[in-house]
Structures are given as C-alpha cells and as structure tokens.
Amino acid sequence: MLEIEESRVDKLTELFYRLLNGRPVEPLELPPEYPDDEFRQLVGYVNRFLREFREFSEGMETLSRGELDFALGRGRLGILQHLKSLQGNLRHLTWKTQQIAGGDFEQKVDFMGDFSVAFNSMTRQLREAFEKIEKQNRALADACEEIRREKEKSDALLLNILPVRVADDLKTTGRTVPETFDDVTVLFTDIVGFTTLSSRLEPKMLIDELNEIFTGFDLIIERNGCERIKTIGDAYLAVSGMNGDSGNHAENITDAALEMVRFLAARNRDSRLRWEIRAGIHSGRVVGGVVGVKKYIYDVFGDTINTACRMEQNSEPMKINISEATRAALGDHYELVPRGELEVKGKGGMRMYFVSRRREDFSV
Amino acid sequence: MFKEEREELQFDWKMIDDIGEGRPNLGPGMSVAVYRLMQFTLRDVLIREYGVAEADRIFFESGKRAGEEFCRHTLEECGDFGEMTVKLQETLRELRIGILRFERAEVEDGSFTITVAEDLDCSGLPVTDETICTYDEGFLSGILGVYFGRPFDVREVDCWCTGDRICRFEAKKRG
Numbered sequence: 059m060l061e062i063e064e065s066r067v068d069k070l071t072e073l074f075y076r077l078l079n080g081r082p083v084e085p086l087e088l089p090p091e092y093p094d095d096e097f098r099q100l101v102g103y104v105n106r107f108l109r110e111f112r113e114f115s116e117g118m119e120t121l122s123r124g125e126l127d128f129a130l131g132r133g134r135l136g137i138l139q140h141l142k143s144l145q146g147n148l149r150h151l152t153w154k155t156q157q158i159a160g161g162d163f164e165q166k167v168d169f170m171g172d173f174s175v176a177f178n179s180m181t182r183q184l185r186e187a188f189e190k191i192e193k194q195n196r197a198l199a200d201a202c203e204e205i206r207r208e209k210e211k212s213d214a215l216l217l218n219i220l221p222v223r224v225a226d227d228l229k230t231t232g233r234t235v236p237e238t239f240d241d242v243t244v245l246f247t248d249i250v251g252f253t254t255l256s257s258r259l260e261p262k263m264l265i266d267e268l269n270e271i272f273t274g275f276d277l278i279i280e281r282n283g284c285e286r287i288k289t290i291g292d293a294y295l296a297v298s299g300m301n302g303d304s305g306n307h308a309e310n311i312t313d314a315a316l317e318m319v320r321f322l323a324a325r326n327r328d329s330r331l332r333w334e335i336r337a338g339i340h341s342g343r344v345v346g347g348v349v350g351v352k353k354y355i356y357d358v359f360g361d362t363i364n365t366a367c368r369m370e371q372n373s374e375p376m377k378i379n380i381s382e383a384t385r386a387a388l389g390d391h392y393e394l395v396p397r398g399e400l401e402v403k404g405k406g407g408m409r410m411y412f413v414s415r416r417r418e419d420f421s422v
Numbered sequence: 423m424f425k426e427e428r429e430e431l432q433f434d435w436k437m438i439d440d441i442g443e444g445r446p447n448l449g450p451g452m453s454v455a456v457y458r459l460m461q462f463t464l465r466d467v468l469i470r471e472y473g474v475a476e477a478d479r480i481f482f483e484s485g486k487r488a489g490e491e492f493c494r495h496t497l498e499e500c501g502d503f504g505e506m507t508v509k510l511q512e513t514l515r516e517l518r519i520g521i522l523r524f525e526r527a528e529v530e531d532g533s534f535t536i537t538v539a540e541d542l543d544c545s546g547l548p549v550t551d552e553t554i555c556t557y558d559e560g561f562l563s564g565i566l567g568v569y570f571g572r573p574f575d576v577r578e579v580d581c582w583c584t585g586d587r588i589c590r591f592e593a594k595k596r597g
Contacts, residue, residue, distance in 0.1 A: 134549055134585045142580070143587045146537050149525035162504035168511070169521050169539070 062097050070104065083108060110135040117141050126152060151177070163188065220356045221285050221300060224348060236347030242299035243308040243341040243384060244358070244366035245284070245315055247275075250334040250375045252292035259331075267331060268292065274321050282314035287358055293370075294335075297358055300346060308341050308387035312413055315339060315378045323376065338369025339413075340381040368402045369410065378413040385411050392416050433487055435495045451518075457542060461557070478556050485557035489564020497569060503529050506569055518542070520558075525590070532570060532595025536562060537580075537588045544582040544589060553581040555589050562591055572596065 069086060076083045085105040088098055110133040118141060120128045126149050130142050147170060154177070157165045163185035167177045216225045227234040249271075256264050275294055279286045284298040284307075296314065299307025315337045326332040342362035349355045365381060373379035385394060393414040399407040424437070441450045468477035496513050500506040507524055514522045520538040527534050539545075543555045559576045566574040573596040580590035 132551070132580075132584050132586070139585060139587050143539075146523070146525060146588055146590065149535070150523040150537065153524050153527060157504050157507075160504070162502075162508075164505065164508045166508070166511075168515060 060096055066097070070101075073104065073108075077108075077111075085109070107135070109133075110138050114138045114141055117145070121145060121148070158184065161188075216354075219354060220348070221346075223301060224346075224356055228348070228354070234348050236345055238343065238345050239297075239300050240343050241307070241341070242297050242344055242362070243311045243339060243387065244344065244362055245294075245296045245298075245311045245337060245339050246363075246366045246370035247294045247315070247318065247335045247337045248370050249292040250336055252333075255331075255333075256292075267333070271322070271325070271333060274325070275318055278314050278317045278321060282310045282317070284311050284314050287356065295358070295363070295366075297344065297346075300344075308339075308384050309391060311339060312378070312380070312384070312388060312392060313416065316413065316415065319376050319378065334375040336370050336373035336375060337378040338366050338371065338373050338380070339378060339384045340366040340369050341383040341387045365402075365405070365408075368405070368408075372400055372402065372410060374412075380411050380413055382409040382411075385409075388413075390417070431487055433491060435491055454518075454542060461543065481556040482560035482563075485560025486564040486567070487560075488557075489561040489566075490568045491564075492561070493565045493568040497565070500569075503527070510565070514538075520545075520589075532566075532572065532574070532593075534566070534591075534593040536591045536593060538591070539588045541582065541589045547583050549585045550583045551585070552583050553578040553589075554583050555581055555591075558589065559591065562593055566593055566595075570595065 086101045154165050167174045224234050279296050284296050287295045298311035344358045344360040344362045346358045369379045394411040397410045402408045500509050511522050520541040523537045525535040555578050563574045563576040576593045580586040
C-alpha cells in the first residue's frame, strides 16, 4: 500500500487549483532521498505536463498577438501538436496571401475546411476583379490611344490652316489676337495661263493637277522653314519670318521659290500637262490674324502683301522677281539680274531683280 | 537496362513506362501500406548491411535522384517560382504523395520552409523521436536543385515520428 504524506497531496491539489485558475505554477519537487515509487512517477508526469502545457500556453499567447515566427519544441501533448499544426497552417496562409498580393492568383489553399473554401473564393473574386480592372485599363488605354490619334489628326488639320503658334494659342487659350510682324518676307506665285488651260480640262483633272502641285509646294515651304498662308485659285501665298525663329526669312523663302521652280520644271519633263509659275517676293511688315469664328482662316494683311503680289505680276514665267527691300535682305548671297525701275500701279517706279540662283559660296 | 552494372546513375523516366497498358484492370494506384512495406524492408536490409548513416545517405541520394527527374518531367515548363509551387502542390496532391505547403520562401536567398502533411512515408507511424523522412529530404533537394540550378541542403526538422502532425523541412541553397 502506497503511503503519501498529506502535505504532498495538498501541493499537488494546489498546483492544479492554481493551473485551473490561470495562476503561475512551479514544477513539483521531491527531495532526492524520496523513494522511486509510483508517486515520484506521478510527479514526473505532472511536471512534464506542466512543461508542455506552459509551452503551449506561451505559444498560444504569441499566436494571439499575430506573431507566427516562434519556435515550439517537441512534445507529445496533443494540444501542443495541434498548436504546431495551427502555426504551420497560419504560416502557410500568410505565405499564400503574400503570393496572391504579388499578383499570383493561381495560388489555392487545400484541406483547411471552410477556410479553404473562403480563401479560394476570395482569391477567385480577386482575380475576377483584377481581370476586370485590367480589361477596363486596356479599354481605357485603347480609348486614350484613339483620342491621341484623333487629336493628332485634328492638330494636323489645324496646322494645315493655321500657323503653329496661332494653333497653339487657340488650343491653350481658345483665342488668338492679331499680331504685327515687322520684318517678314512674302512670296506670291501664280500659274501662268491657268484660266485658259483650266477651261479646257475636266474639273477633276484640274483639281488633281493643282493638288499635286500645291502639295509639292507645301512640302518645299515646310522644308525651308516658311509658312503657307493660303491659296486663292491658282495663286499661292507664303510667308517667312513669322515664327520668330528665322533670322534668314528672305533667304528661306527665296530658296523655297527657287526649289518650287525646279520642282515644276522637273515635273514638266515627265508630265503631259506643263505648268509654269510667276513668282514675286517682297519684304516688310505684315499683320496676321484669324478671321472668322467657326471656320478659322488665318490671313495676312498689309501693303507688303500687295507689293509681293505686284512683284509676282511683274515677274515672268518660271522667274522669281524680288523687290529692292528683299534684295537688301538677301545681301550678296544670290546671283541677281537687275531689271531697273519698273512702274507699279499705285506705287510708281520700283527697282526689281530676277533671282537666278544662290551663289555657290553661300550654298546652304 | 535495369540490372546492368553501372558507374553513373542511369535512371530515366521511360523506365516507369506505360502503366495504363501494363495494368488495365488494377490501374496506377496502390496501397500506401505496400509502399511502406517496400521502403521499410529496404531500409531494414540497408541498415543491416551498411549501417544507419550509409542507409540514410542511400535513401537521400535516391530521393534526390527521384526529385531531379520529377522536376524535369513535371515542373519543366513552370515559369516563375509561384507557378512552380502551384504545380508542385497540385501534383503531389494528385499523386497522393502528401499535402505540400510553403511556410516561408525567400527566393533571393534560396531559403525555404516546407511542410508535408499526410506524408507518404511517416504519417501515422509510432512516435520514436526520430525524423525518418530521409527520402523526402532528398526528393525536395532534387526538385529545388534542378529548378534553381544550384545544389540545396534539405533537413527534416519535424516529423510525425518526432510527435508532430506534419513533416517540416528547412531547405537552403548551398554556397
């Protein structure tokens, strides 16, 4: 018969009382001389239970704070093993969540009961939402691209009828004010015998011809840093020096005029219809501004325009007639043929020159 | 093919061959008990013949070889790491090898904590305070080694036989 002192049983009772009431508990101790009997064995099991229960309890407390990175020792107590499994599952879920947060919606959670269902459902909905947003983003990007293309078209269209600076003003402020340009050079060309020839041509052919010629002129004008203002029938009006960035406006437009004559001459060699132009150039002050509200037309006004027109009228087929003002602006960069003073309607005598070519030592 | 002497390992996936044709009635599945019967009798003989350490080494190397071939055969087309983990988990589940989960993955450092629940080798065995899934250590080492193109050390830190309910492996890129 095993005999145990009452005080030892009391300590055992107190230990479980404290444990069940959430109080700190210390392991039971037996003196070394205590016999190796069933009670010592019982105390050994109780102390092992306390150790593993304490580890479980501390682990649970850590877990309840949301901390997953803690080590649990090895123990055979069921609740300790279950806690370890729970910790492992939560670590796995955390990792899965990180993967999904990184955009990997293929991740799934298996064999975790209701949690798997909820988690996988959440992932599926996230993927669907993400795909929907991506689809909307793509549609938005497509729409932006479409708008960008349309804007490019409208900008190009605007630039066809307005100078860059004026178009920019209209786009940013919605309005533009007339401007005086003190020192620009104006080119006027006119097709020789157009009226006579046009009466013999089919309208479509006539327009096609004009379109081809003026398209060629436009490219030349643009290439030489000048601005096409308008065409009036077979007449073509361009200005150089209005953009403020052209110090050689007279040279630019003279080069353009020479190139236009060469372009037409080259075209005539291969074309059934042969066209010739008269060109006139004058330098001076002009006023530029937009005329109209709905159908914008940019136009230039002033005596310089009229004089350039007179220069053209006093020119000859495939020749470029310039005024004294333009000659002064050109300096000695071009070979010129002086024509003396010619009578100009409303202005009296004006000195004029034909431009032959740019001098080679001043070639661009 | 199977029994010739060799200096180099010669296993090829083709050696598994067409199970569907060979087992039209019984199919590709079999009892876990039979797998364990083979594994533990083999381990038994190996330990008797070569000792525990050498038997462990042979198991690890065999598992590693299996992992390498498994990765080449099953995970070859996987792109990024996430895709690989999904495919690996799915395949191990479909083949009923175990429920593999990643607890931690530091891809840049090549450091991972992987668990396998319901492991083929050990789930349900008596608690003996030993980690016994040496073949799995090699298997994971082979997979990671082929996927990342670098050797991996894999160590089982928790096992059913140590009293845990899942097997936990720490994997670390060597060097």
